[in-house]
Amino acid sequence: MIVLSVAVEKQLGAFALAAQFHIAGGVTALFGPSGAGKTSLVNMIAGLLKPDRGSIMLDDTTLFDAAKAIDVPPHRRRIGYVFQEGRLFPHMSVGQNLDYGRCMSRRARDPSEFERIASLLGITHLLQRRPRMLSGGERQRVAIGRALLMQPRLLLLDEPLASLDAGHKGEILPYLVRMRDEAAIPMVYVSHIAAEVRQIATTVVRLDEGRVRAAGGLELLAEAG
């Protein structure tokens, strides 16, 4: 079953992005070199960047359709987004950061869900701390937890390991794999590193110079070298 269907065009200065792909469940890697347009593409899915033309569908709802002038604002899309640099709120504790999505959508508190995700990511001992006091790896785990706790329909991860050194990358990857296996949330995982994608992704969309070059299984990584 198709979960997300994207067909968009966008002119960004001299760079032309024109991409079309569908994803089913599991983890889909948006894979390609830097400057391929991966981040622009996930920003469009999240609603942070407006395509010039095309449409974006999630399940049976239209998030964006240029022809019908539909553009659902980001706060109504319920799409979780883990940014490259975490983007934790510096004026809130880790616990408040994790709880932010629930507060904003005025859902009732669910301590068991909170506890489950905090322990899945190994951050239960950090709840009182400020983001400044966290290591890069901890910060990224909190960012993942914050996105998961908003109960997203889709989770976008934009190079979530890029800001970490090799040791900390190894620290996060197992959590991501557990998340894939335990949470039934479809994910789009942006990366330019084949080894990373091989560990986490189930399908691959290969992007280059703003175009989708290929879509399929992990075998596409081998071709890219």
Added chain:
Amino acid sequence: MPELSPAEWTAVELSLRIALVATAWALPFGIAIGWLLARGKFWGKTVLDGLVHLPLVLPPVVTGYLLLMWFGRKGPVGAFLYDHFGLVFAFRWTGAALASAVMGFPLLVRPIRLALEAIDRRLEDAAATLGANPALVFFTVTLPLALPGIVAGVLLCFARALGEFGATITFVSNIPGETQTISAAIYTFLQIPDGDAAAGRLVVVAIVLSLAALIAAEWLGRRASARFHGE
């Protein structure tokens, strides 16, 4: 410290009330204008910026005179406010508060604007993806992150309002118990024989109040920034 006379206490109490009311009324406007100047893209932004800063460079007497023309009982704005809301500014303490607010406004807006400009907009994007509508983003992310700037602006505006003299005396005169603030009272005492002692006592009060405002600014500023930069 020698005892203040009842008349001197009245001036102190009046000054504090005028400065507090002026700052409280200026604050929401200060945040709105600061936000417009930091984020807005519109025709006439430079003009607005200039208007906001005008009281800083105009002779205070000129500002007071303009207030008198506009907000006096027969002035265009003053007549409107009197007819519709029964508000009177001329020769009332409310007028002194208005003059103080206008004079303190540039000092209020500037730190707020700078704080808003320094905010990482990507945090606001993150809040939006987490389900916060634009108003919630503003109140839960933008405003708290701008808090150190807001605190600085409020205290500068308050201190300026406390010491305002030229615009106030031009606009609402120097009426004991109504518009005679500490500054105006000191000025009056210096005009009469044997007024030196009373003037001296009020000078001490002015110094104490200004120092207290400075120390409060420092303390609050540190507390606000400590909240972001770790415990």
